[in-house]
Amino acid sequence: MAKRRKRVLTGDGVPSPREEKAPAPPRREKKKKTDIGKVFINISIGLCIFSLIWFFYALYMRSALARRVVTLHPSPRVLNATSSSPAVSPDQFWGSYRPHVYFGMKTRSPRSVVTGLMWMRQFADVDGNLRHTCEQGDRLQGYGWLMHDGVSFGVQEIHDRDFTLTTEFVKRMGGDHGGDWTWRITAKQHSSAAMAPVISLMFYAATDVQGSLQAHVEEKNVLSSVTGTSEELGNFKITFGKPTAGEGATGKYAKYNYLQTRSPGLDKLTDIAKNSLNHKFIFSPPKGEKRSYFAVDSHKVMTHHNQQQDPKIEGDFVVHQVTVQTPFQIEVLFESGSFHDRPNQLVGSVLTDELERRKVAFNEKFEGTFGLQAKEFTSSQIKFAKAALSNMLGGMGYFYGQSVVQSVYNEHPLLYPESPLFTAVPSRSFFPRGFLWDEGFHQLLLSKWDPPLSLEVIAHWLDLINVEGWIPREQILDDEARSKVPSEFIVQHNENANPPTLFLVLQKLVDQLETDPDRLSSHLPVLRRLYPRLQTWFEWFNTTQAGPMANSYRWRGRDKDTNLFLNPKTLTSGLDDYPRASHPSSDERHVDLYCWMALASGIMANVARILGEPHKVYENTHLTLSNNELLNELHWSDNLRVFSDYGNHTQAVSLQQEKVYVPPGQPRHQFPVTRLVRSVRRAPKLQYVNALGYVSLFPFLLHILTPDSPKLEHILRDIQDPEHLWTPYGLRSLSRTDPLYMKRNTEHDAPYWRGPIWININYLAVRALHHYGSIEGPYKEKAAAIYQELRTNLIKNVYKQYLETGYIWEQYSDSTGRGQGSHPFTGWSALTVLIMAEKY
Template sequence: MAAERRRRGAEGAREARGRARERGAARGERGGRGALGLAAALALGLCLAAAGALLAQWGRWRAASRAVSPHPAAPALPPGATGPGAAPRRFWGSYRPHVYFGMKTRSPRSVVTGLMWLQQREGAELRHTCEQSDGLARYGWLLHDGESFGLQDIHDRGLLLRTEFVKRPGGLHGGDWSWRVTARPEGAGSRAALVSLFFYVATDGQGALQPHLEDGTRLAAVTGTSEELGDFRITFLRPTADSGEDVQYSSYHYLDAWSPGLHRLTDVVRSSLSNRFVFAPPDGPRQRFVAVDAFRGLPGAAEAPRSHVLLHQVTLRLPARVEVTFESGSVRERRGALLGPALTAELARHQAAFERRFEETFGLERKGFPAPQRRFAQAALSNMLGGMGYFHGRPLVQSPLHEQPVPYPESSLFTAVPSRSFFPRGFLWDEGFHQLLLARWDPELSREVLAHWLDLMTAEGWIPREQILGDEARAKVPPEFVVQHSETANPPTLFLALQRLLGAAPLPYLRRLFPRLRSWYEWYNGTQAGPLPHTFRWRGRDPDPERFLNPKTLASGLDDYPRASHPSADERHLDLRCWMALAAGVLAEAAERLGEPAEPYRRAQEALSDNALLEQLHWAEELSAFADFGNHSRAVGLRREAVRAAPGRPPPAPRLVREVREAPRPRFVDALGYVSLFPLLLQLLRPDSPRLGAVLAAMRDERRLWTPFGLRSLSRDSPLYMQRNTEHDPPYWRGSVWININYLALRALHGYADQPGPHRERAAQLYGELRRNLIDNLYRQYAESGYLWEHYSDSTGRGQGSHPFTGWSALVVLMMAEDY
């Protein structure tokens, strides 16, 4: 029994140990599964975190790529629309506004042609690109139809050069053209002057040229081929007198060279000049002169050659003329060469057609303007048309999502330029004003330009404010202005031009534009929104307030116009609000024409035009004017900083730095000027608005905005009137008279004078006075100086800034025509 108990006890113990092992095993299995679950959860978490990081990185990459990616909508300008097949009449043109005379095609890598000249006297410089430092008495187009014909006079210290061109259609590549360059002496003692004319042909990375010489030194012709021109021939005729007879004696030289690019053509020619030559006419004195010789490369140039240059130099006594012809190989039946008497007749025919069309378009003779003022207006329009340029290249864009500037994809732009000498490239806010004039002359041309600009839009809906496309354009821009910042706006003035074109614009054209216009409008609403509903704020004000009396606002187009002294996110900018009201109204009208939803744009227009809300947000009672709002001090100035010299060294030059004598606080900005006028300029004020009278009074007050030469940009009683912004930064929009804003003022006054209201007669009176002041001063300054100018002195009326400035200053033509 005892043995059995022991045996059963042992068996029980074994069973107990077995059950224990089973329970332990079960616990171990459950514990193992728990550990595996935790590991899996950790792994899953890591995967999700990695996926999240990748997703965030992809989002950043996508946002960064959108900043430098073209807009996904179909192009506003159909592919090939500027080529010789679709637009043969405009394929060739004077599309090189930065040179005194030259032509190219609307091709990305066009063969280019141009003129240089050199007066063979001590100290004379080679002329090629338009430079204010050249000091020319005057130059510019007197007649130019924007398509087929142009006549320009250049006055250069005793030399008058007249350049003329005319085109003749035919073939598959834009047809033929001919030049006539006439050189005459000006002034006493210049008749015996010796002058060299340099005619050149150059490639731009593609195409081939072949010289054809006579007598070993005279380049008689160039034959060539390129992708969009096919085969062609350019012929340089021997010089003649005005009568058509051959000149008695000329000296010829030619250059066959390679350049790193078109932007170095002047350097290539200048480095090839030698003074070892002698001009030895059989019936006159011998004279040493400078001519092109062997080209041995540019000093220190590391760039690979990409531009083949063939140059024909003719040196002669004045007066004389030289003709050049381009003949397309695709013209099979040519009506004789466009030279001599045939060229004279064709030029006369085009001139008569231009003058008829000008009068039919603007009616200045019917309005009683005398012939000199009509010629002035013709020159203003012609210089804008002759300043059209075709550019191709890759802009540099800096986005907040990129550490370094990034090249934007290759782009093309057909545009007018503000100034051939100083700003020979596209500027966004200038272009809207340019197209107000060009749309009146040639609506089809204007529609094409607008489409070009909208096709520069990025996927975000942003258009760079300054277009620097290609090496030639970049060579004229200081390095600090080359990079465009993707958060920086510019006034959307293209809506001004579109407003003029909208009623007659073909629906297919408008349908191509609409997705881009909508994206552009949304970009402004998304990136330039202000701190309160229906307010807006220009981004990109200068971030270095200690250096500037008032930090600049380049995005607004008004540069140094006084804003809040201390930039902040609380600013409300009046002009941008008014631009957005204009944009909303134009978009609403475009949507209605297309059958698209227009209600959101109409609601926005109504809210932004609401006079009560406008007053609440922007009426400064103490100024009795509309104004910006922001963190502002009314007591700032520039002073010399105190400096100490390091031991043993001379003290550094003291800088002018800003001094703030009153702490800033949220308030209206005490600056009465152009910004204050924007509710009137864009006609947001109702004709019966109680504020309209105060605005008109400020305009007419000679102590404030009124001058005999137009409206000054900043009131004389404003604290920053004519104040420098830095030691090296003179006043710009702080008192001068600017023609684009004065045109808007005339347009608005003309509108208020035509509407019933208590201020109708006052608006009409101001309109008449202001129009007369502007036209008289612009004409007087042109007659005295030979130029239209960037802006004008509010105290003397004299032209200031860059010249010639036949961008928005050419709006004087519309003022004369009373075309608003």
């Protein structure tokens, strides 16, 4: 039974108010408690839903950002898909667009039939010395184009150990597929050769997946011709002439062999030919001993086809080998099936006459363009200048394929969209592909020779730009190109820039358009299509490469492993190991990039003005960056009296052997190999980088300094000082007094931009001296005097090294003037022609 509640009475027997029944708690208070719980639950559910939405949105955005690196710019392409076709550009359809081989031709099409030449010396000390792709290891005494007009003909000499091959070609228009062409190969022994060498020439044709070839064999197993067909070429025929002692001479004794097989890729052609060589064949001239020689042999070729793969990935490959003793001459004729009304075959005397006519036209155009005879250069110097120009024209390549790229939003590299690129290359042997910052210098020369060709090259490069405004700085577009590149350099990262040197060419183009109404009307449509891409490109630089302070700039992509590098490299600047701040950080300011942006903003303003587009933003940017007070504030070091980078820096660094402890009695080989690592003896601090060299000159090189700037006096003084930049051969890249002068950057990384003389920067220096020596200012006479001396030194040394070595070089020793680095390097080193012509 429940316990009864006790009642408390008041004095009159009335129950106390406390005893009255307590009212029920208000219902609303209980309701309030329940509402708070529901609100909390609802908020929790809402947050979960929001988090899920945000998560999936973030995934979507990351995916979208990841795709941006491979999304091309949305504006209409500057060049349409048929711009290189034989219907639109028949005279440039065929060409020597394979700069990585000693001699070869292809069409400007994505999957071209390619033709080429291999050769080897028979009965030599080294068996199987097959030549095909340009290799420095072949140690040729020299090779390169002596004449090449970029369109219709070329003459090249290749100096092997005891003989010289002269390769000539001429094109003739006709039909619907780029017309005909003929090769003439002439071989002569060197006067120093003990006996006439026997040489095997191997002419070949190969298809790149598309098209087919058919070999036609005569009696005695001699390949007489190859017929074929492809989408771009239609039907065609290649006929192999018999060797003679010269034009009109009788035939010579020769042995013939041929190879017909399949190739998994154009990058495998050398290996297939080399692996097919057999020593069983006999060379038996009428008045000579019988000897075994090497020849291609179809029976030795191993199939490259994987039965699980699609056979369409392979292409046809046909080789015609002729083995003959020097001297001799052979012609190879290509005839287009659509050329129905040809008057005669382009062989023999017809070919000779056509070659002579093209040579006369080339010489006349060369003198009309550069005027070297009028400047009283010798015939030998003019021949050198023609070779320099011709090697750049003969080094033009047409590439098609996909770059490998990556952004911070990609876990793995991606393939860039398939694209064509028509470009010059720095070096046929070492860099036979497109480089963004090199190309601006190349086009300074080529725009003088052929302005429409130069404009087309610029358009090809800007058609590669993605939606962000980024252009991959090194173009490695196909298997042939990748076969020449170390794997660590193949992937291109979209935060990395390269100097926008194409603006140097656009500057000249804009100057011409403003003074030539006829050229303005013809080039205006192309410039209008270029403009939205230029806008995005400039904006990409202006945002992604911005520095820590307003109007400052910083190269991204510096090497981050400061333990291994004496000074972490800045490949993106184009100046690789040139000394920057010793400890990379986001506090850096780079004076060369500042100057590139000052130049680019001014040109953007001029282009916008010509096109009637808004130009004030570019003009204001240019006025700001051209303000010498701002330049001084950001980059002038009063202590050093030079323009400098700024960053986290110390000079007290060196490379030292790493210490590895080996316990007593333990074998040394079981422990890590010691390396050279960086030792920092004094902590870095934010300061100006105390390096005097090319970077210090950029306000002068790109004409940012006003002609009355007192800083110009300091620059001219440093240029003339032999302890700093002056040499009898050109301006060295880094002062001799610098702690990093000619110092290795790693154990295996020799000095590159730490002393040697580079022609591209010397060209800018000569151009700047000419500029400041031609306008009024307190330093006019001094600049003009230095100009004359520096110009003379550069021409004299590059020419001298060419005569002595047979090559134009990547760089030149600041102590001896000797050519060094890769060779032939007829990229920007060919700017010597413009220095000779005084065309700035």
